[in-house]
Amino acid sequence: MTPPRTLLAFALATSFTLAHASGVCLIPSKPGGAMDMACKLVQTGLKDAPGAPPLTLAYLPGGIGAVAWHTMVSQRRAEPDTLVTFSGGSLLNLAQGKFGKATPADVRWVAALGADYGMIAVRADSPYKTLADLLKALKRDPSGVLIGVSGTVGSQDWLKMALVARHAGIDPKALRFVALEGGGESFTAMHANYVQVVSGDVSEAHIYAGPGKVRVLAVLAEQRLPGKLATVPTAREQGIDVVWPLIRGVWMGPGVADADYQRWVAAFARMEATPEYARLRAEAGMYPFSMTGAALTAYVNQAVADYKKQAQQFNLLR
Structure with missing residues (x-):
């Protein structure tokens, strides 16, 4: 007969494995919009891709992205298989200070999915x-x-x-x-x-x-x-x-290990180079724009700076 303590250890190990058997694509809005569509595109495009576990969709609306941003940065910083979708609107909110004192350097930018x-x-x-x-x-x-x-x-x-x-x-x-x-x-x-x-x-x-x-x-x-x-x-x-x-893409929490971050960057780079992804992107109503990792990070930094200048025209900075 298996000792109870061994059974408990087995149960804990099994639950841990199941909990990490799939990743999450987090949508910072209610279902049905372009943010939702972007995560569904990722879910389909990365199906069975090496280095990318199957993705489930989760919704965390509020503050047009602010709730998801602060939740990931403060409470879920190091989740290795959680992606959060963003758009040019997210970058505009960052530029205007709508996420408080947040800056692009607070998270890890993984991949641009396409242009809109x-x-x-x-x-x-x-x-x-x-x-x-x-x-x-x-x-x-x-x-x-x-x-x-x-x-x-x-x-x-x-x-x-x-x-x-x-x-x-x-x-x-x-x-x-x-x-x-x-x-x-x-x-x-x-x-x-x-x-x-x-x-x-x-x-x-x-x-x-x-x-x-x-x-x-x-x-x-x-x-x-x-x-x-x-x-x-x-x-x-x-x-x-x-x-x-505007662009659409995904980012990860700031505490994600480099190995996990690079694993996702590589998975997206492989996916976006395929004809199948080009087809899926077109069906989603987006247009070619592929960028990952360091290149995307530099692009985001510049985009936020540009949006800040544009917002100044309407006195929108906080």
């Missing part, structure tokens, strides 16, 4: 057929249209719409924004007519756009984008010179 772009959308049955229609209505009555954005004043969705409004001669401070938690919530609110416009991202539009559902009025890209939104004109084509590119 801003867009402006309405319901398919909206009276606004073009961006010009919407801007005309906003000029006539700036507070008469509710605009759904992920985050509060100063978030990237707010800033995108503020830039478009300013280029059209509309005071952004006169507009009525509704702060929501993630792109999924924004589109849900629009379908319920709680808001009439969503300022969001192209990858989110890929999820929700379609006949009888959502009409995308403009993409904030340098030129028209291939694929599902190929017929949607850019804001520039419609006389509004606003371009808003």
Whole structure:
């Protein structure tokens, strides 16, 4: 008969193994938006990849990323198989001080998954057929249209719409924004007519756009984008010179061991070099932009500095 103490040791060892048999992709927003989509892309792309355990999805919304950031930095610093998804909006929040005194050096930047772009959308049955229609209505009555954005004043969705409004001669401070938690919530609110416009991202539009559902009025890209939104004109084509590119990627806690960090960096580098990943990325509504490890860290540092300059134009720094 096995001694009880041996059974206990076996049980503890087994539970430890099971607990570490899979990794986690942490989503700092509610389900349904582009952050959610990014983790699902990682989950699929890294399936059966060497050095990468199977990933489960977990949600930790709050403060447009602030809750997840502070949880990982203060309580879960060294988890070797926990990834957290981020976007250009996360970097903008860092630049503005919305994560407190946090800086890019507080975490370990693993990989960029691809590029995304801003867009402006309405319901398919909206009276606004073009961006010009919407801007005309906003000029006539700036507070008469509710605009759904992920985050509060100063978030990237707010800033995108503020830039478009300013280029059209509309005071952004006169507009009525509704702060929501993630792109999924924004589109849900629009379908319920709680808001009439969503300022969001192209990858989110890929999820929700379609006949009888959502009409995308403009993409904030340098030129028209291939694929599902190929017929949607850019804001520039419609006389509004606003371009808003952003990246999506993943980071890890600051206390993760170098060996584990490099293991993930290598796994992402291998994944992003494959034709299969290119296909998955396109299906997710993102465009080529691959960068890992030290190169991504340098890119993030520069992006935060650039976002800080942009935020100064609207007096958004804390």
